[in-house]
Amino acid sequence: MTTTPPAVRRASPRTRRAAAPPDPARALLPSPQPVRLLDESGARIAVAGYPEPPTDSLRELYRRMVIGRRFDLQSTALTKQGRLAVYPSARGQEACQVGAVMAVRDTDWVFPTYRESMALVSRGLDPVEVLTLLRGDWHCGYDPAARRTAPQCTPLATQTVHAAGLAYGEAQQGRDTVALAFIGDGATSEGDFHEGVNFAAVFRAPVVFFVQNNRYAISVPLSRQTAAPSLAYKGVGYGVASEQVDGNDPVAVLAVLTRAVAHARAGNGPFLVEAHTYRMEPHTNADDASRYRDGAEVEAWGGRDPIDRLETHLRGLGVLDDAAVAAIRDEAEAFAADLRTRMNAEPTVDPLSLFDHVYAAPTPQLVEQREQVRAELAAAAENKEVAG
Amino acid sequence: MTTTPPAVRRASPRTRRAAAPPDPARALLPSPQPVRLLDESGARIAVAGYPEPPTDSLRELYRRMVIGRRFDLQSTALTKQGRLAVYPSARGQEACQVGAVMAVRDTDWVFPTYRESMALVSRGLDPVEVLTLLRGDWHCGYDPAARRTAPQCTPLATQTVHAAGLAYGEAQQGRDTVALAFIGDGATSEGDFHEGVNFAAVFRAPVVFFVQNNRYAISVPLSRQTAAPSLAYKGVGYGVASEQVDGNDPVAVLAVLTRAVAHARAGNGPFLVEAHTYRMEPHTNADDASRYRDGAEVEAWGGRDPIDRLETHLRGLGVLDDAAVAAIRDEAEAFAADLRTRMNAEPTVDPLSLFDHVYAAPTPQLVEQREQVRAELAAAAENKEVAG
Amino acid sequence: MGTVTMAKALNAALRDAMADDDRVVVFGEDVGQLGGVFRITDGLLAAYGERRCFDTPLAEAGIVGFAVGMAMSGLRPVVEMQFDAFAYPAFEQIASHVAKLRNRTRGALSVPIVIRVPYAGGIGGVEHHCDSSEGYYAHTPGLKVVTPATVPDAYSLLREAIADPDPVVFMEPKKLYFASADATLPVTTEPFGRAVVRRPGRDATLVAYGPSVPVALEAAEAARGEGWDLEVVDLRTIVPFDDETVTASVRRTGRCVVIQEAQGFAGVGAEIAARVQERCFHSLHAPVLRVSGLDIPYPAPKLEHVHLPDVDRVLDAVARLQWDDQPDPRWLAA
């Protein structure tokens, strides 16, 4: 609890010059360039510290990315048909969305944002439950406790602090849970990001903070979020190990996240990963991206497609062939067809359920208001009957 | 406004390995050990990049530190006499308090916290006006606009954002103002610190963020604020140049702050300085520091007295002798005596002034409330007269 | 000028204010190149450049605190909070600095900033995008709280807010952004602190503001069929409050219903009801009733219609104004 004045434990400056101690910060700094295990043509690059994940995992990664993209396209289509109020697409970010959730266990906790519908589907959540929020039925359609997946978070960066608390609470209760907190590049500017990472660091909570730097916060480019060489350089200021990765390289994302999760699970505290990627679609279907970025940029990124890259690699390894690829595509089509069908049925939501979960038991004030709404609904139904 | 995908401007990993580009983060990292220009015995150490400030400045620095400490002791004494409601002492932090304000011009802006009474007096503000807050007369006793000194800030870290906005606004209007924002080690954990530094960095606003790391936030030790090797390592995560300094070495503080201010004024953006120091007194007179730190620690820090250190150095240079030291002490005594006298007079504060500055002109609601209070006061005065 | 939406009127107000006073600067999230998610700042960057209109890092406390600092340097910042609930991160800066700086410094520093907050519901927005947060600001001394319900007021009140020496929280009813009206801009309407009788009536007074004003007007129209002639008062500014207009109306009509979208408990409507009964006690034939949002978190789009005050709910309240001079049986039973 007491602290020692610096000079007691530090060598004097003169001595230091003679034999400077290693800078403790070094170990926390990210690689100065994003880690990349596949180049843009899909060829393998060796990077120390990042062994290639098992081939089975890569095949599964590929499969989920294909299904994930199909899900994403289907969801965007559903907005056009008025079946979804809004959809924030993750197309282009498949390596991040799928790679990250594949790096954690079912018993780990995931803290997603609005952007992570694909990640959640990839984690095995029911796509209809995931889309409940965006269809406008209720705020969260899945059971977060059962799925160990927090509600998709809209107030930016607030979930990072929850992840820290959850991870610390789990550890305190002797469970080896890791918390995976998703966050966007823009949201790193929020104070809550700072507080979330710092709490995790101070309490050595097993959290992986995973920044998908897709270069925009709605319309605002990265240059307006930070003057840092890279967002991963924020780690050292918290005493948190960090890394940056090519977010369109699925192998690298899975490898870096696997290392980060292992680091956290082993009790070494949190880990910060920044993935450099790009969203191919507008912010949501309601956004007009042509106002702030040009087609050439989008096209250039289209050439760095993460699915193509992994497919090339796996074909090269002989793990995938035309038939396997076709089978996965068929599976994705079936997935989308099923989703379409199920999204065609509009569930009704009981208006009186509005009063059910404000508190564990309604206050007298809510009981009164509930009674008033009940009476209104009954009167309306009666009027309808009379009219009909 | 548009961004380029990384691979276009970056060499491929293979090429990189052949000739790695210099890490842009390097230039932003602080010295791995605090900069020190005087060792604990007062002997000079040479450090590249930090020339010794002019001797005249050092003499003035010494003078102000002596007066500053005397002011601080007097203020603590005033709390015991009930003349001040509360006083957060800066004893032990004289090098930081005085060194920092000496590094800026009168036309620069200072953003102090409750801890900076000494710094403000050293900046030339009337000590009675500075103590108005702590005497409980009004929230701020000096004219911040005239003195280019924000009100002493209690909500932690909030002033860092104001400093960023002020500095940017000044620069936008063609003025070469620098903003000096004081902050404590504990307050760096607040989200507003993150946002303040980041805004300044993104807009290249000329702000010097000066962290006085006195190792405690009330009772909470530094180890509960950060797991970082040092708070100065936060700079790189914002793209902000940073440095750490021995905060009990007045020469180093002045030298580092002078460099930081020059950096900011030259248009290179903000600069983050962490000074390692120690508060010798409890958090305020109301605090009981024995609950959380032991006497040995306090004593060890007492041995690193910043005034003694500078005095030794200046005597060594022949700039100070017994007579000069005595003259400065006399000046400090006179300063304290004058303060005592002036603090004995309790100013009256007009109760109706409560309504004067809520808005530029009172709302009808406030006019009504003012009238009610006026009537109450009149009735009370009448009762007194009748009774008396 | 013909037909103008509220969004365009707000845009014109910003544009004209920037033209008239080069201390006016506009910033926030997505207000530059994109022109704001509701396009209220559309074209300002092109017209006035990066110095006058710019995007900031994504951090609301930062935006508001930065505005405080810029105001200290002599500028007049107008900042946008993207949605109501996303102003909450700035709450400390607003409550502890924006609202208090003039007071703390005895007027030596002022904070002539405008915080624009698109607020309230009715647009099918997902959670956190539809809060009615005016109550938090109205309860904070030192802030002025303004909310237009008409296109001319949107223009005029925003111009006044920018010119005002005090900080103004300017609440923009999202659901009215694309409602249009015949209006000629520029226009000057009644100043801050003046409520306006939007529809005269003899039988009861509906007091409303912002998004509830059209609901009140519609209800008044519908009430004609039931034989009630209702007066509708549009507050326009919540702080300062126009006691005079409200009180005069209720004294005349003897009955009053207050309408707000926000959850009811301890909100602005409570204040209005409390003030009206205090000042009009002997004119009242019935208690002042309130129609407000339910005391629940804002619901998902599919159920927001259950939450929001609508014409039926207003008429129900009017019907309970004891026209037969009989006490409300609901409260007698309790």
Next chain:
Amino acid sequence: MGTVTMAKALNAALRDAMADDDRVVVFGEDVGQLGGVFRITDGLLAAYGERRCFDTPLAEAGIVGFAVGMAMSGLRPVVEMQFDAFAYPAFEQIASHVAKLRNRTRGALSVPIVIRVPYAGGIGGVEHHCDSSEGYYAHTPGLKVVTPATVPDAYSLLREAIADPDPVVFMEPKKLYFASADATLPVTTEPFGRAVVRRPGRDATLVAYGPSVPVALEAAEAARGEGWDLEVVDLRTIVPFDDETVTASVRRTGRCVVIQEAQGFAGVGAEIAARVQERCFHSLHAPVLRVSGLDIPYPAPKLEHVHLPDVDRVLDAVARLQWDDQPDPRWLAA
């Protein structure tokens, strides 16, 4: 047990709750080694160790958000905000998560956390240390808002808050911390949602809570001299609100004054006045009056006595309750 201060009772409540349920964890700024600036957590670290009671980084949004996460892991966090105004940085976490998480997840996640907020004035504190912030929380659906005025309630309500399945903002009146009473702990008083008549009376009802309860009692005592027999109702919990007790009292007395320290505009007192006139209209001989803090930022110590409701101001309001059944001339003049 003899004489106990409210501070000690709160300490005992935490201690006993921690003994009874090892999911209860206490954290915040300076709550460990120091025992809190008001010593409410004194000795908890020594008794239960770092795992159960610990200091955090200095960041209120972090503290509350961390508590949310810990609650999700099955623990029952009790966090301390050091002073009222220093909870504002946590406002987003409180309004958008703590208050809403149960609702958002249809009850799948609950947030059984207690946010302790030392609040209100009367202790000569400098700026930002004396805000009465209960209005912000009471206006936020999903939060329970509790404030004890007596030593037994301090103990019992805090125990209940910790055991409650919902988030509770527990407002502790600072000026009562060191007021003591004869009390035997542990003690169980009336549950959440029940107001208590602290002093029966026939002529008028004073409704108060937290720091204003002693003022109300003192005023009632003083009023005897003027021939008024005043009833004093202590709300204890603001949310849920006890309409039954308040309404029954006012129906009996026919007159009501609401007292709160907070600035009046759109605060809890407004809600109470609005509810009472709504429910007791035909029993009221005079409008419901409010005595509250002024609509100004909390003043410096030297002037706080002008701001705070005191006995004289309460008696002035009581005197204006139209005992001669004449309207208040102030409002007729307007």
